[in-house]
Amino acid sequence: GAYQRQRRSDLAVPLYERAIELAGPALPMPSDTHVGLVYAYIDTARFEEGEQLLQQLEAATPPYLRRSPTAGQANPQYGEVRHLRARIQLYTDHPAQAQRSFEALTAMAPLNPGFGVGRAETAQAREHPQAALEQIEGLRTDHPDDPEVDAAYARALIGAGHLKEGRARALALADTAPTSQ
DSSP states (O other): OHHHHTTOHHHHHHHHHHHHHHHGGGSOSSOHHHHHHHHHHHHTTOHHHHHHHHHHHHHTOOSBOSSOSSTTOBOHHHHHHHHHHHHHHHHTTOHHHHHHHHHHHHHHOTTOHHHHHHHHHHHHHTTOHHHHHHHHHHHHHHOTTOHHHHHHHHHHHHHTTOHHHHHHHHHHHHHHOGGGO
């Protein structure tokens, strides 16, 4: 993960692969290690390997918990894996697919800030900067202290042509939450 934060996914891939290999079946699927490897594969243009691992994560993550005191209880990891799928669609230049995915996710959990940010970023990618800005402004109402929402707001302001305000917000965020940008 540290290598990825330094934009060195080329160094992260073999470490993630080795960690998964060493852990074997003791590592639950999905895990942060698997998710990190999907992103590292995409970052290093190993799209087929990323897609294959993502499909394995999807197959291993049912929508409902298998063992739960309450029958039919939603599996929180299911939403996380669907969110990962939507993000990968957006990052691999499939904004129409990403839009459908994020619309479904926000319908499933309208107050989830990550789903809302993804939806707005997809609007931005589809060249609807004003819609993206409006969506993020709505999220800020429900999540005023969320650094992910603040970072998305700065990007949306810049995308909508409010360069001075967007830059000021990005600089302020760099001081208060440097990993959110």
